[in-house]
Amino acid sequence: MRERYGTTILDTAIRLLVPFYLLYAVYVLVHGHYSPGGGFQAGVTLAASILLVNMVQGDEVTWGVNKQTAVILASIGTFIYAGIGILALFWGGNFLDYGVLPLGEIEPKVRALGTLGIETGVTLGVMGTFIVIFNLLTGREE
Amino acid sequence: MKKVALILLLLLAGLFIYTSFDLPPTNDLNSPPAAHVSPRYIEMAHEETGAVNMVTAVLADYRGYDTLGETTVIFTAGISCLLILEARRKQKRNKRGGR
Numbered sequence: 001m002r003e004r005y006g007t008t009i010l011d012t013a014i015r016l017l018v019p020f021y022l023l024y025a026v027y028v029l030v031h032g033h034y035s036p037g038g039g040f041q042a043g044v045t046l047a048a049s050i051l052l053v054n055m056v057q058g059d060e061v062t063w064g065v066n067k068q069t070a071v072i073l074a075s076i077g078t079f080i081y082a083g084i085g086i087l088a089l090f091w092g093g094n095f096l097d098y099g100v101l102p103l104g105e106i107e108p109k110v111r112a113l114g115t116l117g118i119e120t121g122v123t124l125g126v127m128g129t130f131i132v133i134f135n136l137l138t139g140r141e142e
Numbered sequence: 143m144k145k146v147a148l149i150l151l152l153l154l155a156g157l158f159i160y161t162s163f164d165l166p167p168t169n170d171l172n173s174p175p176a177a178h179v180s181p182r183y184i185e186m187a188h189e190e191t192g193a194v195n196m197v198t199a200v201l202a203d204y205r206g207y208d209t210l211g212e213t214t215v216i217f218t219a220g221i222s223c224l225l226i227l228e229a230r231r232k233q234k235r236n237k238r239g240g241r
Contacts, residue, residue: 081210118202118209
């Protein structure tokens with residue numbers, strides 16, 4: 001059974017830190033085109049911030065991402081990735097050939113947007129998986 | 143049975159070692175990957191994919207299929223953990239309930 005570890009100091013510290021963790025995760029995701037980063041790292045950072053809050057403030061504070069939701073999120077993430085790949089087939093491209101998607105832009109830009117789309121899928125998938133595994137290994141037995 | 147498996151493994155290892163002599167040496171600039179694929183990525187990555195970061199361009203665009211596999215592996219790991227650990231937990235609960 002997991003208990004609340006937080007004291008006042010820890011509680012105050014994560015209240016200050018977690019917003020920056022979340023912001024950093026989103027930054028890593030959307031800035032993956034320009035600097036090191038991408039879906040995997042963003043997903044892990046998101047999962048870490050949610051799990052940190054979860055550990056410090058107790059079991060019931062999950063920000064809406066409990067075990068069931070996390071499984072659904074992981075599935076949705078993987079589905080987004082494969083779905084964008086399949087979507088390209090409908091406009092005459094190859095599997096995962098984002099350049100053909102009709103977004104009204106020049107091809108490299110459409111490709112960049114497709115990359116952002118699949119990275120979002122990766123982020124959701126990794127985040128969901130990490131939260132599921134953590135909850136399974138540490139969660140209480142109902 | 144174990145001996146057959148061992149002999150097969152040794153044969154396979156021998157085959158791999160034998161084949162490895164035909165691989166191009168490391169850092170050979172004339173090997174096919176270094177002569178064709180790498181220059182194409184380095185020169186065309188930004189123009190073709192719109193990504194300034196070459197790593198992202200290769201990872202998510204040129205080799206998107208690979209990354210799809212990676213995501214699936216992670217997802218599968220999560221699902222396997224869920225299935226195995228939940229089943230064990232349920233088993234424990236049933237045992238306790240039976241007594």
